Amino acid sequence: MRSTHRRLAVTAAALVLLPLALAGCGLGGGGEEPAARPDRAPAEEAATRSRERVQAYLDAMTAKDVAAGRSQLCALLxxxxxxxxxxxxxxxxxxxxxxxxxxxxxxSGPRGQEVSVSVSVTAGKRTVTRPLVFTVTRDGGDWCIAGEAPGGAPAAGATPTGVVPSPAS
Structure with a gap:
């Protein structure tokens, strides 16, 4: 009888401790999902920082502020x-x-974040809209534009002989 009593006590203790052990390992339900959030945070930060850098460059281009445009680029450029x-x-x-x-x-692209833009450019009386792709990457602790390239097909209504701003890189 003593061994039966001992088995019941061990079984009861195991049943009480098992959920606690599983929760500590992250296997039990009811807890938050801390492992899912850290993977999203860097991607969200990359998209936000890329958008900020490219928008600042576009604003500088519109305002003809060369120094502000230069400051958005990686030092190599x-x-x-x-x-x-x-x-x-x-x-x-x-x-x-x-x-x-x-x-x-x-x-996300192979060299960093790829930010697609549509830029309308006027030269004289002609206005054309062209797609561009900026590559934004992390350089040390800061984000910067690492490249600029034509992006895909011209926007609808743009003429193939229109004026196109050249890449800064």
Whole structure:
């Protein structure tokens, strides 16, 4: 009888302790899901920081503020930017006006966040809208634009011989 009593006590103790042990391992229900949140936070931060950098660059391009545009780029691009930004086909050329520029999409890419934009450029009496893709990456503890490239097919209604701002990179 003593062994039966002992078995019952061990079984009861195991049944009481098992849910506590499983909860400590994260296997029990009812708790928050802390493992799911950390994976989302970096992706959300990357999208937010990428949007901020590209929007600041677009605002600088619209305002013809070369220094503000340069400050959004990664240090590796500064020399090329300095040589071409205000040149005849540069993003900050005096004869280009940018009446409208908008971010259309943000995605993760092989080299960082790819931020798609639609930029309307006016030169003289002609206005064209062109898609561009900016690559934004983390450089040390800060985010910066690491590249700019044409993005896909021209927007509807744009002429193939229209004026296109050249990449800053």
């Amino acid at each position: 500064h020399d090329g930017f300095d040589l071409s930004a205000t040149g005849p086909n540069g993003d900050f050329a005096d004869h280009f006006q940018v009446p409208e520029a908008a971010i259309t999409d943000i995605r």
